[in-house]
Amino acid sequence: MASVEKVQELVQHSLQMRERAYCPYSKFRVGAALLAKSGKIYTGCNVENASYGGCICAERTAFVKAVSEGDREFTDLAVASDRNDFCSPCGICRQFMAEFGLDLRVHQVSTTGQFKTFTMNELLPGAFGPGDLEKH
Ligand SMILES: O=c1ccn([C@H]2C[C@H](O)[C@@H](CO)O2)c(=O)[nH]1
């Protein structure tokens, strides 16, 4: 688990990354910051599309950046929006993030920088995951 200082750093990154959001349709800015076990921090924002189904959330942007750079193990993720307090990851992101471990700590940040922490297991109990494909 990340130190209090590291979590604070993630929280600040998530708040800052809201400014990069490309969200002309929803106008709902979201920023995320993901800490890999390697120590690297990957940031993300939501990126929308005129074909609405093509929108990608801030959390998945951060994960895709991280995995494509070679990191696959993570400890903490912070996510912040500019409108709702304690921004809650959507169902698609919960499934996407659960792929990389149910111990991940998800810090849901308020607009004022406070946060509530949950494990991935709490956010998606009984998740379908990689292990399920092994069973027969
Ligand atoms: O946790 C969340 C919730 C929503 N969104 C994005 C998706 C879409 O661009 C906009 C409105 O749903 O916010 C995120 O990036 N993360």
Ligand SMILES: [Zn+2]
């Ligand atoms: Zn999402």
